[in-house]
Amino acid sequence: xxxxxxFMSGLRRLKAWSGRxxxxxxARAQRAGHALxxxxxxxxxxxxxxxxxxxxxxxxxxCGLGAEQASAWVAAxxxxxxxxxxxxxxxxxxxxxxxxxxxxxxxxxxARPSRRRxxxxxxxxxxxxxxxxxxxxxxxxxxxxxxxxxxQQEETDVQEIEP
Numbered sequence: 001x002x003x004x005x006x007f008m009s010g011l012r013r014l015k016a017w018s019g020r021x022x023x024x025x026x027a028r029a030q031r032a033g034h035a036l037x038x039x040x041x042x043x044x045x046x047x048x049x050x051x052x053x054x055x056x057x058x059x060x061x062x063c064g065l066g067a068e069q070a071s072a073w074v075a076a077x078x079x080x081x082x083x084x085x086x087x088x089x090x091x092x093x094x095x096x097x098x099x100x101x102x103x104x105x106x107x108x109x110x111a112r113p114s115r116r117r118x119x120x121x122x123x124x125x126x127x128x129x130x131x132x133x134x135x136x137x138x139x140x141x142x143x144x145x146x147x148x149x150x151x152q153q154e155e156t157d158v159q160e161i162e163p
Contacts, residue, residue, distance in 0.1 A: 004050050007080045011059065012045050014073075018063035025062035034058030050081055 001007045018025070022038035029036040036058035044051045044059070051059070056077050060070035 001076055001080060002083065004080055005048050007050060007077060008045070008048055010076075011051075011056070011073075014060065014063050014065075015041075015045060020063060025059065027062075028064065029058040029062030032058075032061040034061055036062055050077060053077060 001010055015025070020028070022042045025041055026036055026038040034054070034057065036055065040055065041059055041062070044055060053074050057070045057074050060073040061067070065073070
């Protein structure tokens, strides 16, 4: 392991190898004398930055490694952390970029509307549906095709006829 990304990938493989959940890793680390909240272990594996040495040791012990193996992980972390980053070159040659060829038959790519625009569109559609529903209800009530009182009256008439 030479880079932080490789080290973090190794920690992810260690967790997969252990077959343990984050809570099980927390419990095993605690039994080994380390404090490692499961949320810390989970968050650590989502990042690419190196965790602290104490966290690496607790995590390795929680995954089921012995003290010597956990110390080897801490030593690997130290090696990765102390490596000198490559120095940038003094002069960088300019990079020539060719202009893309545009053809008349190519269709323009349309960007996906933003979340706000989709939300506004949904509100407008809902408002339109409410308006249409109100208009139809008013028209039906005005023409007398179906009125709420008439439906209740029919139910009352049917109940009176039955023995």
